[in-house]
Amino acid sequence: MQGKIQMLAKTFAGLENVLKEELVELGASDVTVVNRGVMFSGSKEMLYKANFCCHTALRILRIIGVYKVKNANDLYNAVRGINWLEYFEPNQTFAVSSTVNSEAFNNSMFVSLKTKDAIVDQFRAALNKRPSVNTENPDIRVNVHASADDVTLSLDSSGESLHKRGYRIGQNEASMSEVLAAGLLKIAGWKGQCNLIDPMCGSGTIPIEAALIARNIPPGIFRKAFAFESWKDFDEELFDKIYNADYEVPFEHSIFAYDISSLNVKIASENARNAGLKKNIQFKVQDFSSLVPEAEKGLLIVNPPYGQRMNDRQVEPLYTMIGDTLKKNFRGYKAWVFSGSEDGLKKIGLRFSKRYVLYNGPLECEFRNYEMYEGSRKPSKNQGQWQNFNRKGGNNNSYHKGNHQSGQREGPRKRIRKKPD
Numbered sequence: 513m514q515g516k517i518q519m520l521a522k523t524f525a526g527l528e529n530v531l532k533e534e535l536v537e538l539g540a541s542d543v544t545v546v547n548r549g550v551m552f553s554g555s556k557e558m559l560y561k562a563n564f565c566c567h568t569a570l571r572i573l574r575i576i577g578v579y580k581v582k583n584a585n586d587l588y589n590a591v592r593g594i595n596w597l598e599y600f601e602p603n604q605t606f607a608v609s610s611t612v613n614s615e616a617f618n619n620s621m622f623v624s625l626k627t628k629d630a631i632v633d634q635f636r637a638a639l640n641k642r643p644s645v646n647t648e649n650p651d652i653r654v655n656v657h658a659s660a661d662d663v664t665l666s667l668d669s670s671g672e673s674l675h676k677r678g679y680r681i682g683q684n685e686a687s688m689s690e691v692l693a694a695g696l697l698k699i700a701g702w703k704g705q706c707n708l709i710d711p712m713c714g715s716g717t718i719p720i721e722a723a724l725i726a727r728n729i730p731p732g733i734f735r736k737a738f739a740f741e742s743w744k745d746f747d748e749e750l751f752d753k754i755y756n757a758d759y760e761v762p763f764e765h766s767i768f769a770y771d772i773s774s775l776n777v778k779i780a781s782e783n784a785r786n787a788g789l790k791k792n793i794q795f796k797v798q799d800f801s802s803l804v805p806e807a808e809k810g811l812l813i814v815n816p817p818y819g820q821r822m823n824d825r826q827v828e829p830l831y832t833m834i835g836d837t838l839k840k841n842f843r844g845y846k847a848w849v850f851s852g853s854e855d856g857l858k859k860i861g862l863r864f865s866k867r868y869v870l871y872n873g874p875l876e877c878e879f880r881n882y883e884m885y886e887g888s889r890k891p892s893k894n895q896g897q898w899q900n901f902n903r904k905g906g907n908n909n910s911y912h913k914g915n916h917q918s919g920q921r922e923g924p925r926k927r928i929r930k931k932p933d
């Protein structure tokens with residue numbers, strides 16, 4: 513794998529622009545936003561850094577071929593034309609996964625099977641040996657994306673989804689994805705510049721991701737492995753250098769994580785301890801209705817119960833309480849509410865200045881910004897309108913800008929695990 517590599521970083525709908533900004537900061541070139549992803553190019557170093565450092569990427573695909581394909585024979589020939597011996601050895605295992613939206617093929621299983629046959633036939637013809645298929649835990653993951661008559665073949669360089677950071681030892685039924693939490697923080701302009709409050713922290717995803725961003729700790733330090741480490745061209749020395757570089761910046765402010773449930777506060781604080789971030793986050797059992805912040809100004813991000821997911825359909829009074837508490841105790845704060853409850857959001861009764869549409873799993877949610885100042889209880893002229901949002905292209909907003917036990921690497925890796933302290 514020499515020279516410029518074409519890559520696709522995948523993310524959740526609505527987070528494409530924050531991911532683009534992360535990739536540009538890391539040095540990506542030819543950066544283009546696509547639906548639920550960002551296309552970019554760069555060196556092998558860029559591929560490793562995108563996996564190791566991005567807070568809002570779910571996986572990084574290395575594109576190895578783009579073809580016009582009309583039928584199964586075309587597909588077989590295109591796959592057979594790639595020099596697979598360059599990427600892996602016959603004693604390694606592989607798996608093919610396909611997404612198909614094409615009249616040429618009516619099912620993704622058939623596309624995966626045809627691709628697998630072409631790869632195996634090439635190994636047999638060249639070496640008289642073939643790699644085995646392992647769908648559970650393959651060394652090499654091949655992706656096929658067929659749309660109309662365009663077929664893109666790529667290698668998944670991440671393996672397990674990058675949202676599975678590895679610091680979480682406990683969660684509740686409403687825990688959000690780490691990538692979504694990081695995306696919300698980035699949309700809200702969080703860089704560690706002030707105090708941050710999550711008054712309904714659940715398992716602590718938002719405060720923990722906030723501490724990682726504030727201290728510039730790459731989320732990859734918690735992971736046991738990336739798929740690119742099994743590739744034939746894996747450059748261990750280069751990855752060691754990236755892994756052991758100095759990323760951290762000082763963080764002078766505090767993160768406050770509260771929840772009404774003592775069990776959730778316990779889970780959240782154990783997760784933070786496991787991530788080595790306990791000293792940055794102050795946890796407390798606290799009902800939001802009586803919360804008075806220590807500092808006069810700051811950022812507040814809250815992800816209240818939605819109703820559907822938490823088996824509680826009576827959420828409206830809770831949202832009325834959130835609006836009242838923000839108005840009463842949080843003047844001077846920038847407040848953001850992330851929720852999938854349309855009825856609940858209506859009950860907040862405050863004027864919002866921005867609104868983003870995002871998804872929590874399949875559930876459409878909104879992320880609303882309320883600037884807390886005197887007289888903010890007037891209804892907004894724009895309530896009910898989509899602001900700054902282009903449904904087709906996703907979110908086109910510009911935005912304001914261890915001793916870690918579960919993530920210990922195994923094997924003779926020279927990289928030294930750095931516990932945030």
Ligand SMILES: C[S@@+](CC[C@H](N)C(=O)[O-])C[C@H]1O[C@@H](n2cnc3c(N)ncnc32)[C@H](O)[C@@H]1O
Nearest residue numbers: 686687688712714715717771772799800815817
């Ligand atoms: C949707 S969950 C938050 C999930 C969290 N973002 C995570 O990733 O784990 C909502 C949380 O609000 C808490 N909660 C509900 N009412 C509350 C109140 N009045 N004050 C503080 N927390 C409350 C619940 O205990 C629950 O943990």
